[in-house]
Each structure stands twice: as C-alpha cells, then as structure tokens.
Amino acid sequence: MITESLASAFRYPSLHRAQWKSRQSLEAIQWRRFKAILQFAYANSPFYRQRFDEAGIRPEDVKDRTDIGRIPVTTREDLRHSETLLCNGYRVEDLHCSLTTGSTGRRTRTYFDNRAWILAKVLLKMRARLTTGVSPTDRIALLQESDTAKKGSTLRERIFRLRPFSIDQSTSTLLEHLREFRPTVLYGFPSHLQRLADEVDGDFPISRVYTSGELLVGETRKCIEAAFEAPVLDVYGCTEVKEISWQCNERGGYHINSDWLLVEALTEDSTDGPDGPILVTALYNHAMPIIRYQVGDTGALLQEDCPCGRGLPLMQPTGGRTVNYFEIPDGSSVSPYAMTYAMEQVRGLRQFQIIQMATNRVRVRAVEESDREQEISGEIRSQLGEVLPGVEIEVQKVEHIEPDRTGKFRIVFSQVSEAE
16 A cells, blocks of 8 residues: 555656646547546446446447447446445455445445545545645645544644544534644535634634535635635535546636546436536546446536636536534534434434424434344434434334435435524
C-alpha cells in the first residue's frame, strides 16, 4: 500500500495538468478508458458478463457514444449485493470499502482496489482543492458524522493540517472546538454549515468554504457566505464513486472529473426540462467496476465552456439530497446523519425511512430482509433511542417504501418542520 501511495503521488502532476487539456483531448482520454473498463468488466466480472449477454451486447459493439445507451444500467439494488460485482482475482479482505445508506434507505457497499482508492479518495479531491486555492499551509476542518470524525488522528493532522469534527454535538460546542483549531477552510454539509452560520458572531477568519452531500440552494449559500465572509464552492459526488464534479472559483457550473468518470443525464426520461436522472461510470476501479450507475439524483450536462479555461466539461445538479434536522423535547437538534448511522447498526434491515410526526414522536417504516429471524422492532428502538432521547419511536413494518411525488426517496424528514 505504501509503495502504491508513493507511485500515485508521482502521478499527481499529470493529473493536475489534465484539467487544462482541451475538451476534445479529454473526451479522447475518457473514451479510451471507457472502452478499457468495459472490456475488463466483461472479461473479469461474472455480473457484468451476464448483464451484457442478457442485453445482447459485447464491449466491441460499443463503437461510439451513441451506443452507450445499449449498455444496461446498474442500480442501487444491484450494489446491495456488491460482492457479486467483484472481478475475478480480488478478495473483499484486500480491498477498501465504502458503506452508505444513501437517499433510499438501502445500505450498499462499494469496494475499491488500492489504485482506485488513492485516485478517488485522495488525488481527485486534491486536484479540486488545490486548483481552487487551498494551500499546504491551510488548516482544514472537516465537519462529518460522528463515526467518520472519530477516525481522525494527530498524525493525519500534522501531515495534512486537517482535522475532522463531529456534527453530532451542539452547535455552540462545535464552534468552541473550531475556534481552538483555528481553521482557514471549512468543509461540510450545507445544512449544518448554515446552522453554524446562524450562531457565528463574527471574528471567524475563513478563506473559503466547501459544501457537499446535499443539494446547495441559493439562500443557504448566501447565508454561509455572509456569516463567514468567504466564498462557498460546492462539490457533487456519491459514496460509490466519490467526487463527480466541483465548482471552480467562477462558481458557475460544476467541472466533471471527465478524465476518470463518464457522466450521463438521461434527458429523454425527464418531463421537466433539460435535466434528467444522472448515470455515472467510474473508469478506474478494476476491483468492482461501476458502469452506468444510477445515482438517484438529477442534473443537466452543460455545453458551454467555463470562463476559467479548463477543458473539464460542466454539469449542473438540479435535484438531490435535502435534509431535515429533528428538534426534540430536550431542546436539542438531531442531525439526520446521526439517525441513519444508528439505523445502520440494525442487522437484517433491508430499507428504512424515519419520519418525525411530532416533537416527541417518530415513526420508522422498516422493510426487513427475507431471512431475518429475530424481532427487529426492539433493536430499532434501542439504536435510535440513543440519539433521540425522550422520543417515542413507533416501528411500522412494511413490504416496500414508495418514493414521494417527485420520484425521490426521502430517508429522513420531519413533518413538524415542514408544517412550520
């Protein structure tokens, strides 16, 4: 791993330069890598070989971009059985794993080989941050769920001047810890940064703020920028492939990492305009190829070039993850991430949805795995009760959970806040 990390570090200069190539050059690189991952997946993944054969298509049949639509779509349900997507020669215990519940309440795991993990988790993120002004001297505060924040270390802080902070604490306590760390850059969920912004009383010198994980709306951006007196740059991505696109300092569209990802927007499926469901193909992960994966969000591919001069094409996310915090009887606010993490500890749960009916009452709609043997209600109440003290938890077992009228699954939402 150390050897591969060093080798990948030497790859960064060429990765950094690639963003300035012409769009035509990047499209040629992308197409070559796309064809290569199709060939690799067909030859080494029993899952994709079966899917391709069932669709009556082979990699060599994909001759140009008009043929991409013939390739089967990979869904979140497919990823729920992620081990079946692994390519021959790779073992789960040798791979990096990302777990997510996502916006549908269905847990999935995605596995990465070492090179893929370093590229997606480190190098592509490094490119987007360095090119938008972050420097090695910046002190970066990552505002994350409690379980990921606990993974921080003093060694990590010394090397990268980066420290994770749990968002599952009171806003005043978090602000106190942030002031002790004295960050120059903030990175977190828009909704939580807005809550911080509401309590900042000035004298909080920040050079820039990065947001991700939720749909960033204009009013939220204005609130954060006004409070911290710093520009907000949004990042769009998903756990399965990491960062997909990001805003440069022009803050118009989002630059797609098109040298290592192929992004589609199925506009023919949309009745509301030029946007549609987003599909993404990772061009780098040989352990578990992700081909035409339906992320669950909507967006549009933009044809115009960015004034910044980068050849990386632009997109605009138009519909995605929005969240509600739950105000509970003891006066505290509970983030949706604390609740989903608690639910992820419940075994035998296929899908779930958490609805706040009143300040002191929550309903959990639960879909059990077919092979679940023990009663699940008690375990749900136990896990969720730890983060929702004083709240009555009603468990409703259902066969399936329908999307809302927009076609989206809302995993956590409050009828209380929506009624206000």
